[in-house]
Amino acid sequence: MKRALLLFCSTLPCLLLLSCSPPRPDHPVIGAKNFTEQVILGELLAQEIEAKSGSKVERRFYLAGSYICNQALVAGRIDAYVEYTGTALTAILKQPVSRDPDAVLRTVRQLYASRNDVMVGEPLGFENTFAMVIRGDDARRLNLTTLSQAAQYTASWHLGVGYEFEQRPDGLPGLSAAYNLHFAGPPRTMDLGLLYRALTAHQVDMIAANSTDGPIQALGLVALQDDRHYFPPYQAVPLVRNDSLHRFPQIAQALYALAGKVTADDMRGMNEAVDGQHRDPAEVVREFRARHSL
Numbered sequence: 001m002k003r004a005l006l007l008f009c010s011t012l013p014c015l016l017l018l019s020c021s022p023p024r025p026d027h028p029v030i031g032a033k034n035f036t037e038q039v040i041l042g043e044l045l046a047q048e049i050e051a052k053s054g055s056k057v058e059r060r061f062y063l064a065g066s067y068i069c070n071q072a073l074v075a076g077r078i079d080a081y082v083e084y085t086g087t088a089l090t091a092i093l094k095q096p097v098s099r100d101p102d103a104v105l106r107t108v109r110q111l112y113a114s115r116n117d118v119m120v121g122e123p124l125g126f127e128n129t130f131a132m133v134i135r136g137d138d139a140r141r142l143n144l145t146t147l148s149q150a151a152q153y154t155a156s157w158h159l160g161v162g163y164e165f166e167q168r169p170d171g172l173p174g175l176s177a178a179y180n181l182h183f184a185g186p187p188r189t190m191d192l193g194l195l196y197r198a199l200t201a202h203q204v205d206m207i208a209a210n211s212t213d214g215p216i217q218a219l220g221l222v223a224l225q226d227d228r229h230y231f232p233p234y235q236a237v238p239l240v241r242n243d244s245l246h247r248f249p250q251i252a253q254a255l256y257a258l259a260g261k262v263t264a265d266d267m268r269g270m271n272e273a274v275d276g277q278h279r280d281p282a283e284v285v286r287e288f289r290a291r292h293s294l
Contacts, residue, residue: 024076025058028248031069031078032061035192036274036281037128037212037267041082043285045238048258048294053250065164066091074116079244080251084128086232088112088120088239090170097170101127101233112239119245121238122259126267129234130165131211131223132175135199139222146227150206151179159187160195160204170232172208178230193275196221212264214272236262261292 028049032042039061046057060078063069070092072078088108089095095111098104105120112118132147144150165171166187175181188204195207196215209216209223216223238255245252266288273284288294 027056027058028053028080028244028251029058029060029078031063031072031081032059033066033069033081034062034064036271037210038082039281040267040270040274040285041124041236043281044258044262044288045080045082045254047282047285047289048254049248049250051289051294052253052257053248055250073118073239073241076241076243079248080238080240082124082236083239084234084236085123086129086170086234087168088237089232091164091168094169097174097232099229099232101235104233105235105237108237113242117242119240119242121240121255123235123237124258124262125236125260126212126262126264127233127235128210128212128264128267129226129231130171131209131213131216132226133199133207133209133213133216133221133223134205135202136220136222138205139224144222144224146225147179147181147230148227150224151181154206155182156184157205158185158203159183160198160207161187161189162192162195162208163189165208175230178228212267212271214268214270214275217268218272218276236267257294261294262288 030042030046030049032038042059042061046059049057063072066083066087069081073081085104085108089104090097093108093111095107098107109120112120134144134150138144142153161172166189172187188198190198195209196219198204199207199221200219211223215221240251240255270284270288273279274281
């Protein structure tokens with residue numbers, strides 16, 4: 001009886017671990033964060049894998065922000081998603097800010113491999129950095145092109161930011177220190193999709209947006225130059241679990257086909273097609289793949 005009890009106690013932790021592990025489907029699962037560009041990139045990965053394998057890919061999009069996507073990847077609930085190197089370096093891997101794109105990519109690759117058994121694929125071809133955006137008429141009236149020039153006016157401005165930017169190590173605290181920025185009150189935090197509406201409605205005067213956002217050009221806004229080079233590089237790279245690459249070799253084929261294929265202008269155009277023209281992301285991605293013979 002004692003031996004049986006001992007055996008049961010020794011195997012119970014393993015049983016509990018197995019019961020808590022997520023079920024592993026027999027098809028790839030692609031994730032994405034909860035904003036337009038991420039949904040487009042997730043759809044791009046999914047369609048390319050489907051084209052290479054002939055099998056269905058499950059989409060798990062709108063997974064909140066970077067932290068949730070990373071947790072889902074590490075836990076095996078998704079097989080891959082697209083991340084940005086500066087975000088991975090500072091927000092996820094908790095490393096000091098670096099402004100050398102090659103060094104950042106090397107560090108990110110080494111740490112994901114050693115900590116999480118995750119492969120960082122080749123960059124997709126574009127960078128999406130943070131962009132501090134103001135209304136075009138304000139930029140022209142005050143003759144503003146850089147953040148340094150804008151710093152003298154921000155004390156009377158209201159700032160709008162997404163939920164992550166206010167706390168991230170590469171976000172608002174460091175940016176404010178680098179440019180000595182002071183605003184007319186605490187930042188107004190909102191969903192990323194609402195930032196442009198708040199800016200054009202004069203509810204805020206500056207927003208922390210993304211450089212590949214379609215509305216910047218479509219709405220006649222101005223992204224101020226980061227003339228003190230505060231932000232690190234943010235190359236878009238696919239992250240894939242190594243065990244997923246073994247289970248689904250077609251993922252590697254898709255990543256190889258997509259490497260270097262997406263320019264910043266491509267991304268702005270697709271973002272605007274979805275946000276500004278209200279088109280289906282899957283249709284927009286199919287057109288992009290057709291234009292690039294993918």
